[in-house]
Every structure is written in C-alpha cells, then in structure tokens.
Amino acid sequence: MDFAFGADDEAFRERARDWLAEHLTGEFAAAAGHGGPGGEHERVAVRRAWERELGRGGWIGIGWDCPDGAYGNRAATLTQQVVWAEEYARARAPGRCGHIGENLLAPTLLAHGSQAQRDEFLPPIARGETLWCQGYSEPGAGSDLAGVRTSAVRDGDTYRVTGQKTWTSLARDAHWCFVLARTEPAAPGAARHHGLSFLLLPMDQPGRIEVRPIRQLTGTSEFNEVFFDGARARAAHVVGGPGNGWRVAMGLLGFERGVSTLAQQIGFAAELADVVREALRTGAADDPVLRERLTRQWAELRVMRWNALRTLGGRPGPGAPSVAKLLWGGWHQRLGELALSVRGALAAVGPGDWSKDAPYELDAAQRLFLFSRADTIYGGSDEIQRNIIAERVLGLPREARGPR
Structure with missing residues (x-):
C-alpha cells in the first residue's frame, strides 16, 4: 500500500x-x-x-x-x-x-438512489440546510436489523409507516429520517431480511411522528425513541426500489466507517493527551501499572491509524468495518476507565458547588467514562461484529438463532 x-x-x-x-x-x-x-x-x-x-x-x-x-x-x-x-x-x-446526511445518506444515494432523488436531496445537504437522522434500530432489533418490525404499507403514491425506532441520534433536530421498514411480509422459509425497503421520510408530521428523548447516564438526551403512527413517505422516495432495503442498508453501513474514522482518531488523541496531562499533574504517571496502561493506549491508537490508512488505501474485505469498530469501541471505553483511574478517589466527585442545591454536574473525564460505556454497543455491538467476522470472513457456521 x-x-x-x-x-x-x-x-x-x-x-x-x-x-x-x-x-x-x-x-x-x-x-x-x-x-x-x-x-x-x-x-x-x-x-x-x-x-x-x-x-x-x-x-x-x-x-x-x-x-x-x-x-x-x-x-x-x-x-x-x-x-x-x-x-x-x-x-x-x-x-x-449534518454528518448523518453528508457521510451516510449522500453516498448511499449516489450508489443506490435515482437521479431524481440525488437532485432533490443532495444540494440542501451540501448547503448545510437539511439535517438527517437514521431510523434503523428498534427495541427488539438493535444490531439485528433483519428483525425490524416497523411496517410501511403502500397507499397510492405514498407509504404509511407505523412502528417504533430507538437510539435515534439527533431526531429532535432532524428534518428528514431514512427508515428501514418492512413493506412485504416475510414469506415462510424466506430469509428475514427479504421484504425490507429503505424510505426517506419527512420528520415534520405532527400527530404522525412523536420523538421522545432517552435520558442517558451523562444526564443528556441525544438519543431518542421515535414513534411512527401512519407517517407518510412518498413512493418516489424509496431508495433502490421496494424490497431492496437490506442491500441499501448494508451499503450505507459500509460508508459509516470511512475517512471519518481518521478524524475520530485525532479526537481520541486529544482526549488521550488530556488524560496523560492529568496523570502527570496528579503524579499517577509514577505508578508503573498506570504508566504501562497509558503507553498501551498510545500504541493501540497508532495501530488503529495504520489499520484505517491500510483499509482506505486498498480494497477492504467484508470484515474490515467490523474490525475497525471492534478496535475503536474497546479502545475508547478503556480510555474512559483510564481517565478516572488517574484521578483516584476524586474521580467520584463532581465539579459542582456542593454547598448549594444545584444539579449534579460532570466534568470532561466523567462524561468520557460514562458515555464510552455505550461505545461497544451503538453502531453495531461487539457481539454482532464478531459474528460478522466469524461467518463472513472465517467461514464458521452461523450462530444458532431461536424462534422470534
């Protein structure tokens, strides 16, 4: 390379x-x-x-x-x-x-959408005017997207979408949502991903779409539950044609882990530098065990960068996105743990004024620790990534799945 x-x-x-x-x-x-x-x-x-x-x-x-x-x-x-x-x-x-529209939807429309869809949706994304959210995960179908139950029923030149999505980032601010929904019931014996479609749906539909914030460990609510009650999506806004949603959805996930991972790693490097400075300030760096952990974090971050460059510069195999997700998810979670370790017992104390009746506050290290607990779950859990590598790369037998 x-x-x-x-x-x-x-x-x-x-x-x-x-x-x-x-x-x-x-x-x-x-x-x-x-x-x-x-x-x-x-x-x-x-x-x-x-x-x-x-x-x-x-x-x-x-x-x-x-x-x-x-x-x-x-x-x-x-x-x-x-x-x-x-x-x-x-x-x-x-x-x-606007990263969801720019980095996920736009490449998907360029690969799978019609020219009319590209002409309608790409210019406002490029102008920074239109924000998007992703309607994939459901309460009973998180990383297992083939099990989605949200339905989309054809009604003239529109589809009526009914169901629930969860962990939907930015749903309160988004103008549009791309939704993976079932437009055809699964035939007996057919693969579960058959009959899914990829629809583009406007979020401004009072009475038909409800967004409920999900309060997180950090006290914030960037994730949401989204309820569709007969929400309307135009038939012309089905990407890739009815029934081809699985192919389009999997193509989109391939775009999710491209160049942006390198920028993500620069952000990780800045967070690691903050942890190192704190370790030096508190004297925690004198502990040989913590010093070894800090060194390992630095070395693993370099490996992630080289792996990302290798993947971008060559022809990544089917397991490359899963390997990347496993690498950064675990690394960032360990960094959150390390950020508190260098603080010792003081890591349990917030920065607020405890003499006053004020809301509990978190500092940057505490937010890093709490939010990074989700890194090995969102975007495809570690268990799902390992299954993909085992089945699609190593050719191992598929995991046994019980009846739903």
Missing part, C-alpha cells in the same frame, strides 16, 4: 487551514470543541449555523463520488479527504450536526 501525502495534498492542507482560521471566529470559535458523541446537546443553534458556513465554503460533501460542484460541493481525492478531516479535528472545530 502506498498512502502518502503529495505536494497537491499539502497545498490542499494549507487551503483548509487558512479557511478554518479565517472562519472559526466569534461564536464559531466559542463553540470549538463542543458537540459530537456525548455532547450533541451543546451549542446546537451555533453548530447549525456553522453547517451553513461550511456549505457556503463548499466543504460539505468533498468525499462524494461525483463531479466537482455537481451538487454544490467540491471534489477531493481520498488523501485530500483525509487532510480535511485531520485539519478539521486539529482545529477543534464544532462537532458536526
């Missing part, structure tokens, strides 16, 4: 740095470092304005496989996409509100 940054990439890096330095001012600078997993509730209005600022600069959709400027985005090579992701993370620019 040859994955190196050339002269054109470094020139692109300078343009990216200059643009970020020029535009990350005022309220946008004040929102630096806010948002992202565990902090989606932070500075929402400013971050939505930042999305539109990115859109005006042409920085949304640079990884889309389409001609330069086709939908209001600029084209970029793979290495330039990595450069932008790295510089964005290094600048600690606000956490993105």
Whole structure:
C-alpha cells in the first residue's frame, strides 16, 4: 500500500487551514470543541449555523463520488479527504450536526438512489440546510436489523409507516429520517431480511411522528425513541426500489466507517493527551501499572491509524468495518476507565458547588467514562461484529438463532 501525502495534498492542507482560521471566529470559535458523541446537546443553534458556513465554503460533501460542484460541493481525492478531516479535528472545530446526511445518506444515494432523488436531496445537504437522522434500530432489533418490525404499507403514491425506532441520534433536530421498514411480509422459509425497503421520510408530521428523548447516564438526551403512527413517505422516495432495503442498508453501513474514522482518531488523541496531562499533574504517571496502561493506549491508537490508512488505501474485505469498530469501541471505553483511574478517589466527585442545591454536574473525564460505556454497543455491538467476522470472513457456521 502506498498512502502518502503529495505536494497537491499539502497545498490542499494549507487551503483548509487558512479557511478554518479565517472562519472559526466569534461564536464559531466559542463553540470549538463542543458537540459530537456525548455532547450533541451543546451549542446546537451555533453548530447549525456553522453547517451553513461550511456549505457556503463548499466543504460539505468533498468525499462524494461525483463531479466537482455537481451538487454544490467540491471534489477531493481520498488523501485530500483525509487532510480535511485531520485539519478539521486539529482545529477543534464544532462537532458536526449534518454528518448523518453528508457521510451516510449522500453516498448511499449516489450508489443506490435515482437521479431524481440525488437532485432533490443532495444540494440542501451540501448547503448545510437539511439535517438527517437514521431510523434503523428498534427495541427488539438493535444490531439485528433483519428483525425490524416497523411496517410501511403502500397507499397510492405514498407509504404509511407505523412502528417504533430507538437510539435515534439527533431526531429532535432532524428534518428528514431514512427508515428501514418492512413493506412485504416475510414469506415462510424466506430469509428475514427479504421484504425490507429503505424510505426517506419527512420528520415534520405532527400527530404522525412523536420523538421522545432517552435520558442517558451523562444526564443528556441525544438519543431518542421515535414513534411512527401512519407517517407518510412518498413512493418516489424509496431508495433502490421496494424490497431492496437490506442491500441499501448494508451499503450505507459500509460508508459509516470511512475517512471519518481518521478524524475520530485525532479526537481520541486529544482526549488521550488530556488524560496523560492529568496523570502527570496528579503524579499517577509514577505508578508503573498506570504508566504501562497509558503507553498501551498510545500504541493501540497508532495501530488503529495504520489499520484505517491500510483499509482506505486498498480494497477492504467484508470484515474490515467490523474490525475497525471492534478496535475503536474497546479502545475508547478503556480510555474512559483510564481517565478516572488517574484521578483516584476524586474521580467520584463532581465539579459542582456542593454547598448549594444545584444539579449534579460532570466534568470532561466523567462524561468520557460514562458515555464510552455505550461505545461497544451503538453502531453495531461487539457481539454482532464478531459474528460478522466469524461467518463472513472465517467461514464458521452461523450462530444458532431461536424462534422470534
């Protein structure tokens, strides 16, 4: 594999740095470092304005496989996409509100959607105007997407969608949701994923869509339950055609773990640096066991970077996304544990003023620990990822599944 940054990439890096330095001012600078997993509730209005600022600069959709400027985005090579992701993370620019539309839905429409769907939905995503959420998981079908029970019944030129989705990030702010629903009942003996469709559904449907926030360990509620009661989706907004939802949904999950993982790792490196500084400040770094754990975290992060570059630079096998998810999920969870270990007993005390009757507060290390407990569950649990590797890569027998 040859994955190196050339002269054109470094020139692109300078343009990216200059643009970020020029535009990350005022309220946008004040929102630096806010948002992202565990902090989606932070500075929402400013971050939505930042999305539109990115859109005006042409920085949304640079990884889309389409001609330069086709939908209001600029084209970029793979290495330039990595450069932008790295510089964005290094600048600690606000956490993105539009990443689900840009990084998940848009590549899916380019691969599986009709030209009419691309023309309708990609330009507003590129302008930073339209926010999306993902309607996959259900109470009885989390990582096991083939078991979804949300139904979509054809009614003229629309579908009536009924059912429940859960763990839906950003559902309260999203304008649209892409929903995996059952449009045909599973035939006896047929695979469970047959009869599923991938629908694009507007969220502004009072009385037909209800969003209920899910309170997390951190006290925030970026995840939600979404209830559909006859919500309407146009038949023209079924991506890939009726009954082909499984193929489209699996294609989307492949896009979920691309260039953005490298930017994620730069964020991880910043968190690790904070933990190391705290270990030095408190003297915890003098403990040889903690020092070894810190060193291991650093080494594993380097391995994750090399694995991500290798995957992007070559032809990833069917298990590559699962390997990446297993690596970063466990690593980040261990970092959260380490962040509290270096604090000792003080890690159990919040930063609030306990002399007053004030709500319980968490500092950054405590939020990292609590939110990272979910890292090995959301986005596909570790158990599901191991099953994928075992069955699709190693060719082991499928896991026995009982009746539903």
